[in-house]
Amino acid sequence: MRSRWQWLAAPALAALLAAGLAAGPARSQSPEDLWRQALAATSPEEQIRLYTEYLRLRPDGANGYFNRGLAYRKKGLPDLAIADHTRAIGLNPNEGDYFNSRGNAYHDKNLLDLALADYSQAIRLKPGGALAYINRGNAFAKKDLLDLALADYNKAIQLEPGNASAHLRRGNAHLDKGLLDLALADYNRAIQLNPSDSWAHNNRGTVYDRKKMLDHAIADYSKAVQLSPKYASAFRNRGRVYGKKGLYGLQKADYEKAVQLAPGYAAGLNSLSWLLATCKDANYRDGKRAVELALKAVGTDYDPAYMDTLAAAYAEAGRWEEAAKTQEQALSMLRQQKAPAERVKRYEERLGLFKQKKPYRETE
Secondary structure, eight states, rough: OOOTTTOOOOOHHHHHHHHTTTOOOOOTTTTHHHHHHHHOOOHHHHHHHHHHHHHHOTOOOOHHHHHHHHHHTTTHHHHHHHHHHHHHHHHHHHHHHHHHHHHHHHEEEOOOHHHHHHHHHHHHOOTOHHHHHHHHHHHEEEEEEEHHHHHHHHHHHHHHHTTTTHHHHHHHHHHTTTTTTHHHHHHHHHHHHHTTHHHHHHHHHHHHHHOOOOOHHHHHHHHHHHHHHHHHHHHHHHHHHHHHOHHHHHHHHHHHHHHHTTTTOHHHHHHHHHHHHHSSGGGOOOOOOOHHHHHHHHHOOOHHHHHHHHHHHHHHHHHHHHHHHHHHHHHHHHTTTTOOHHHHHHHHHHHHHHTTTTOOOOOO
């Protein structure tokens, strides 16, 4: 799965790479040899080892710290990446890529204000580059500051009209604002620029789904899973659309595939549980398994929607007292979140059913 507002890795700039090859005293394993080996290494572990040895010989090598920081991030160690990028910045505070990459590491840790500060500094140092604008837009979007995100994506596209990622992310922001036609235009352009981007196909499928163009949505989700066969959320999305068309067998198969690919994927567990608990076709209902799946989803993410599903699963299994109690908990969570009245009403209606020892049946 991918997070929608993921960071973008800084490119390896030729100038930075060349800077690491400054002449030094001859050694059996020279800094130059270590640098070349590190650039050729394919695993982050080997890159870290080689850059560490390089830095032992060149402790003032800012680009060595920068590149080792990138390797730490590939390995999923953002704290070490931040430390290395900070060291690189201390040695050369005028390199925008250092700030951009440290911003990415802060973004990984959800330290969005620190990330925004670094992206802004990267922009000040390198105002003609699109990358930091895209990354800052991603951080704004994650903070739900969509207008600021759109402004940054617009600037990135102005600087690089052929940047597929900028169009994709602007499409995401338009989608989050409910501007479906603008989102569709952005996704069309992103796919035109990069036809092999499964994320763009998946997100365009979501636009088609919301516009009730279900066959178009299925086609895009199918393309997404063709391009990325382990794309669990795209399988779930396609399954949801199959359900809207009454194709419950295909819906169930896609939900099963999503859970198989990502056993801890709470949304996938929840979707399969909901189908097994509420499907109007009895051939696809299984209360016992629905409860098991819903409990896993709730254990992963204690969310009112997942509690709602657990209550429906208990009802399908004939566990009426637990169904009513769980639905009351879901309602309490909704009210604390000040959810829309329409959603609260739906939960209240299901609570009424469970108190009457009646299961809920999906009508769509």
